[in-house]
Amino acid sequence: MKSLEELKAIRIKMQGQVGLRSEDSTQTRVVVGMATCGIASGARPVLTTLSDAVQSKQLKNVVVTQTGCIGLCQYEPIVEVFEPGKEKITYVHMNPEKALDVVNKHLIGGHPVTSYMLQSSEA
């Protein structure tokens, strides 16, 4: 069984690193809708997939966070990507596979995945 002592080891390992992920102007924010509508349509595994991928791929300038309902319940799970100096990208009807695609093609590759995006005419 894991002990709390292991956390001490993490603390020592991370000493000096704290603050590396703090918010600054170069940081990309990935936001997942976590209200009833998002949760019911599968937002939890999408969020877990995103944060696991950001960790395993060592994307130091990306943070994954949650938000409430933005009023587009029929398009949930929704993932919004805020890149500094760029317009917000809204991905709709997400699932873990699509989320990985977004990590690889958009967050790493720099090209938003057009086919998953909310078309402005639909909104």
Added chain:
Amino acid sequence: MTEISLNILDIAENSTSAGAGLVEIFVEIDEAENYLKTTIKDNGCGMSEEQLSHVTDPFYTTRTTRKVGLGIPFFKEAAELAGGSFRIESECGKGTTVEAVFEYSNIDRMPLGDINGTIRTLIEGHPEVDFLYTYRHNGSGYEMDTRQMREMLGDVPLNAPEVLQYISEYLSENKQETDTAADKEVIK
């Protein structure tokens, strides 16, 4: 909603929106007594009697982004459809407690689902809030208290990737141990 743990996530998200500093999540399965009980208790802003009286009405919400509020009604329906009960208590300035009981063997009881994923998601999204999670199964059980973890971690936030990984492993190892012990109890 397809899992009890998704309902728990939804209700606990309300607790964090209510400004809670501590959210207590309790899950208990007792197969001999045939129930699954879950409680979500917070010390957030609570509700007025007026709000409380409307809270199980799906067409009532304090949100402005949409006109329905389905979280609480979903949870209530799920419990009552599975031969269980639902209770919500709240006091302005003190907090809110939600309790749902399900008949464990009821064919209409939805699965508990990925409760570990729910707890991890809550901590990840709200590293400033404390969570006390208790899981009990046929008398065995364990708990996770982020206040104790914070003491060990010092300045390192609870949503640091290394800590989240520890949390996921802690939750799944302890749940497995608890469920194994609980199964032995049933065979006895």
